Amino acid sequence: MKKIPERIIECLNDNQSFLILVHQKPDGDAIGSAIALGKGLKQLNKSVDYYIDLPIEEKLLFLPEIKCFNQSLKEKYDIIVLLDCSTMEFAFQPEVLPEAKLTLVIDHHKSNVCYGDLNFVEITGATAEIVFRIIKALNIKIDTEMADALFTGISTDTGSFQFSNVTADTHKIVSELYLIKSNYAHLSRLLHGEKNYNQMKMTGAAIHSLEIIKDAPIAMMILDHQTIKDFGGTLNISDDVANIGQNTSGVIITALLKEVNTGEYRVSIRAKAPFDIHEIALKYGGGGHERAAGFTFKGDINLLKKELQDIYEAQRDTHV
């Protein structure tokens, strides 16, 4: 791992007031990184404010530092720190951004455009890995809440150490977190295992609807309007549900259809490399990436199945 550059350490050491921003709809890595860095800077007697998009996922609310989020902002800070944000637009920010001498960007996204006055961007499993290294470089003592926050960032962004963004450094850093707090089993269950009753029932309904399209490794799941009303209430159905199809042996492409209004579906598509499904999303006015995309669909679901099958077959022939 690269050494944290001296100018980043100086920027944090030599200034007094910090505003921490993270991306919209913050996840475990955004919240964990913010809290670890914020609490660390407070230990150095810095003044730290957080401006964070709400609501925060229920499973993250256990971190006590969250009570310090979104208190009144100053008009002026020494430094605005942007964590886990690949672009400025992606950051959640107040309508009028306070003045600052400098913006400091710390991030692990490949797509980061280095839009800060100072930038430290490295492709790691999680931004929390970089924050850990910064905290160590600042000689800050990591307390158990900071350890929990860092573990939360790393564990959520790496899918409990299962994704391909995990490196030797990821495990090396987590090994050090175990020297601060010896057991993360309860936290791991909270982050990965537990679902509330409704989320669990929604998962069951999705599996119940799971269908493998004839002669193609394509999974389709449909959550009808009533099911979403009964168990969801909202359309924020987690990636977990979209991934059920992908976790079925042999499946390469999954479509999850959520009926937002009668006959109108919000479609989430997932594909395994090297298959690319973003074009069908663009065709229907949606967006996304090669392996994960979404769009709105009205019409005959059998036609959608046929389209997915065509995409698979066209690319299969290329990839063979």
Add this chain to the structure above:
Amino acid sequence: MKKIPERIIECLNDNQSFLILVHQKPDGDAIGSAIALGKGLKQLNKSVDYYIDLPIEEKLLFLPEIKCFNQSLKEKYDIIVLLDCSTMEFAFQPEVLPEAKLTLVIDHHKSNVCYGDLNFVEITGATAEIVFRIIKALNIKIDTEMADALFTGISTDTGSFQFSNVTADTHKIVSELYLIKSNYAHLSRLLHGEKNYNQMKMTGAAIHSLEIIKDAPIAMMILDHQTIKDFGGTLNISDDVANIGQNTSGVIITALLKEVNTGEYRVSIRAKAPFDIHEIALKYGGGGHERAAGFTFKGDINLLKKELQDIYEAQRDTHV
């Protein structure tokens, strides 16, 4: 972590022929530990045989060394190595055990009774962690299959680094495995994410039946005979399914009822510490431990619900 004692290293270095045994119904840690040690010893030009209980779980079959399992045994070995077995009875062994100068036990179970001539027992996340340390002490080069085998052992026995048996050493060792092979994402998905279509449908049926007993944090799931016939074909329903209840927020006790014959249920019970459910299993002629037990039940399911509720209430009052 304790240094591997010199006499263990000498035993492996100074002898020539080895028979490797592991426990009955071998899991990822048993298979992974056996292959890593076996291939390691072969690198030192030792002769190695494996005698392993079949069938091996489908998800483990990717390891090429499995083709060397259960070839003809010699009448005599220098050393019989027992891996991941807490007692000799638990080991899978041929009807007539070949002669040997010495038995060497390597294990991570707290309950290990040190029944070998030589024993190295340490409470770690997985036996594979100890095997890794032994291989390093023997100066053996770890190839990618051995790295996969060790990763399989550690990842499966720690629930993808989520259980309370994980330590700083666990992550330190895995960090070193990433220096041998840089990506375990595909393997992780194979070990943890994937279910075949029928297993997935069985999971869905279990969630569909999930019920939280009124006024108590007790989950009950029932898989009826037809569902088991449709999707299971066997009663080997994985722990995953039994754990669905336990992974529902707030639940302390889960009962999974599998209808083996009309009106006759195989019941699997799980409890969270400090609750203890093994007595109800004993009462019905079953067995198990404090937090996981099983028995056969015929009769009125409402009575079973009532009994579970009573157990919860009696212990709740003790634990408050």
